[in-house]
Amino acid sequence: MAPPDDKLLQRLLATFKPEAREHIDAIAAGLLELERAPDPNAQAALLDTTFRAAHSLKGAARTVNLRDIEALCQSLETVFAALRRKDATFTPELFDLLHRVAAMLGTQLQFVGEPATRPRPDITDLVRSLQSAATKNGPAAVRPTVAPSVAHAAESIMETTPAEAPAVATPASWRLAGTTASTTASTTVRVATEKLDAVLLQAEELLSAKLAATQQAVRLRQCRAEPIEWKRRWMKLRPDVRSIREGLDSDGVTSGSWLRLMEFVDWSRGCVESLDHRLMELVKIADHDQRTVGTMVDTLLDEMKKVVMQPFSTIVEVLPRTVRELSREQGKIVELKITGEEIEIDRRILEQMKDPLIHLMRNCIDHGIETPELRGHAGKSRAGTLQVSMAAHDGSNVELTITDDGRGIDAATVRAAAVKQELLSAEQAAALSDREALLLIFQSGLSTSPLITDISGRGLGLAIVKEKVEKLHGSVAVESTPGKGTSFRIVLPLTLARFRGVLVRASRRLFVLPTSNVGRVVRIRTADIATVENRETIVLNDRVTALARLADILELPSTPDAEHTPVHQPGVVLVWGNQRIAFLVDEVISEQEVLVKRLGRQLVRVRNVAGATVLGNGQVVPILSVPDLVESAIQSSGSARPVRAVAASAPKQTVLVAEDSITSRMLLKNILESAGYRVETAVDGVDALAKLRNGEFDLVVSDVEMPRMDGFGLTTQLRADRKLSQTPVILVTALDSRQDRERGVDAGANAYIVKSSFDQSNLLDVVRRLI
DSSP, rough: OOOOHHHHHHHHHHHHHHHHHHHHHHHHHHHHHHOOOOHHHHHHHHHHHHHHHHHHHHHHHHHHTTTTHHHHHHHHHHHHHHHHHHSSSOHHHHHHHHHHHHHHHHHHHHTTOOOOTOOOOOOHHHHHHHHHHHHTOOOOOOOOOSOOGGHHHHHHHOOOOGSSSOOSSSSHHHHHHHHHHHHOOOOOOOOOOOOOHHHHHHHHHOOOOOOHHHHHHHHHHHHHHHHHHHHHHHHHHHHHHHHHHHHHTTTTOSSHHHHHHHHHHHHHHHHHHHHHHHHHHHHHHHHHHHHHHHHHHHHHHHHHHHHHHEEEEHTTTTHHHHHHHHHHHHTOOEEEEEEEOOOOOEEHHHHHHHHHHHHHHHIIIISSSSSHHHHHHOOOOSSSEEEEEEESSSEEEEEEEEOSSSOOOHHHHHHHHHHHHTTSSSHHHHHHHHHEEEEHSSTTTOOOSSSSSSSSSSSSSHHHHHHHHTTTTTTTEEEEEETTTEEEEEESSOOSEEEEEEEEEEETTTEEGGGEHHHHHHHHHHGEEEETEEEEEEETTTTEEEEEHHHHTTTTTOOOGGOOSSEEEEEEEETTTTTEEEOSEEEEEEEEEEEEEEEOGGGBBBTTTEEEETTTOOEEEEEEEEHHHHHHHIIIIOOOOOOOOTTTOOOOOEEEESOHHHHHHHHHHHHHHHHTOOEEEEESHHHHHHHHSSSOOEEEEOOOSSSSSSHHHHHHHHHTTTTTTOOOOOEEEEEOOOOHHHHHHHTTTTTTOOOOOOOHHHHHHHHHOOO
């Protein structure tokens, strides 16, 4: 049968991708479980499950003509079959190979649907390695599970003619390419996430209709207030009107202006009472409509929210593999524990949190958990523990906790690093409590790592984590005990688009503050405002609280009535991390549900503003960013962090490049000179050491593998020389093993950059940090 046409193939590929991802994740998870399962019976059951996932993926790949994925799965089946028959046994080397195959399957999936001209990674070596693993105990072990022999699996599949390919349009093929027939026919259907997001956005827009209906009901009630006031006054005047009428009747007045006036008063009374009755009916109808629309909108949003909510497990599935790779790379033993996988969160939040979560885990493994030898000396178990847990925090938030039982973070080391990198003065650092000092690790540029590598030590990772969490209207905190471990706590909203907000007025403008960050609303006596160290403060619950004026922080123009100082002033106490600051406002209006609107690509980042919302009356109101407000308030008090001042006439800093390759030497020289540094070069370690002893250099960039003296030897010689011992050294090398990195640390290198991941901006960033 002819292969499918392009349009059909594209539809098949779109269905294949999510199914293939499920199978690849199942294979990866199965391998991790197999590696941890000591019981042979448990291993047999896990092997069967992983075998089925590989077989299903092979069939689906064959349906859409993805020969590389099919070849890898076919070879995997052969190895699994040998393991079933006991013709092969599990070894650490075999597990490493199988994990590489699972990773390659994921890589191959990324190329699905891409132009054929885009280069694909070669699978030949992996197929041969799998063949070798299945046949290492002799030819008898080679009993392929499919027609082509394993020895020529990739080649024979590539050469399959269209006539030999399975029918694409058969029911079985459709089931392989999509969901199973029973699933499709009963309760589940696959829908593109883009379509779901579009429907959710439209449903969220209905919140504006709900707010508008509420606003209209409020306006009608306000309109009815005037007829009610008229009736109140009429009841007071009614006896007087009756007396006037009786007097006119007793005087025999039956015509004229007085009589017409009395008739008009009677008509006006009836008209106003009729108007009041009609308004009362309209208010009842508006209230009913508002409740009906509100209930319908809330129900629709809740149901749509359930559609886009996904369990926490969707992003933690990759964590076991990540932990395994990192721990093996660094020679550590790490046991990963995950709880709260069933808790569901907005898919958009999960997608944004995937990278920060992986970075925090990298941080815990790289900086926190010790090697087995060090843990043994400290009286700990050889295997470190990394705990990732998700739990409900309150009705609208969840708490993500990442905890390790490693060496912990030393607050004194953090203070010293902050002073060394000129983020704080020595006096400011000394004044910080241990809890405040720990928060400095989220500052960009601060790192306590003694070595800068391609994955850590740059002081950027935790700052990026904090920034991403705050963009999601969340918060991050850290707790650590030296020698015991570290815990990162992240509080996140359950959903991204809606939250409760407090509407306030400042300088005649309206603003929204997230309710989750409002500790309390206060009414402050102006006489109670005190000045401490040139900063306004108030005492709330026997606690001194910093005070700021929202209009001043937002740099709004003052209003004419601002010159008048009232006896009492309204304010809100905003809470962010361990910071509590009271902000004075002109008026606290109400609390209401808020639909977040992004500011658009033109305004990706606006200081103090997180987004905007539309009120029921159609007015656009900014949503303020609490982290930015707190930071702005701290800086406005004069406690802003010092900024390194560099004189315009400062001489160029000098860098020595030691590299035996002419091409690499000239590349590094050009990069550094283009950045404004003066550069000298050396052809090896001996040449570099001679130039260092006879000249003045601010930094050394060195290769490792060089004749006469390598980079490790050069670094060791520098650290042993009293005059040159403080010179920063960056090792740029092709050696990327853990042992080589450790040799760099032992020698005294300040940074270790691997050439395979070399990037010009990374090198310059490291240079700027070190000198």
